[in-house]
Amino acid sequence: MTIQSYVLGIAAAAATLVIVIELLRRRHLRERHAIWWLTAGVLALVAGVFPATLVWAADVVGIEVPINLVFFVSIAVLFLVCLQHSAELTKLESKTQALAERIALLELEIASAQRPSDSQSRD
Numbered sequence: 360m361t362i363q364s365y366v367l368g369i370a371a372a373a374a375t376l377v378i379v380i381e382l383l384r385r386r387h388l389r390e391r392h393a394i395w396w397l398t399a400g401v402l403a404l405v406a407g408v409f410p411a412t413l414v415w416a417a418d419v420v421g422i423e424v425p426i427n428l429v430f431f432v433s434i435a436v437l438f439l440v441c442l443q444h445s446a447e448l449t450k451l452e453s454k455t456q457a458l459a460e461r462i463a464l465l466e467l468e469i470a471s472a473q474r475p476s477d478s479q480s481r482d
Contacts (some may be wrong), residue, residue, distance in 0.1 A: 360410060368407035376400040395443070399436045 372438040379396045382388035388396075406413040406429065 363389070365407070369404065372400055372403035372407045376404065392440075392443070395440050400435070402432065416463055 375396065378389065379393050379400060383390065383393050389428045413425045413428065417423075421427060422428045422431070
């Protein structure tokens with residue numbers, strides 16, 4: 360591993376953590392969404408600072424090439440993020456539909472309440 364790739368890995372992991380923390384601080388990202396990104400950033404930082412841990416983890420899991428473990432964990436984290444967002448999207452779609460139905464009923468009530476007053480004003 361060259362010194363440039365070592366420094367780049369550490370810088371990328373640190374930048375990821377700083378960006379996620381800043382988004383949390385500014386309330387642009389909620390905690391439940393940030394947990395996966397913080398986990399990925401910490402794992403990347405540990406692997407960047409201590410590359411031997413990646414080799415050890417790959418040996419424990421039984422993976423020949425340590426970078427394949429990085430790809431597998433990255434894909435797993437992205438899968439979990441997509442799954443979380445899909446669940447939240449489904450919940451929001453249900454709420455949106457319920458709200459649209461409530462608004463339609465309220466508009467119908469308003470329209471029916473205004474009809475008798477319109478006919479009285481014409482008399």
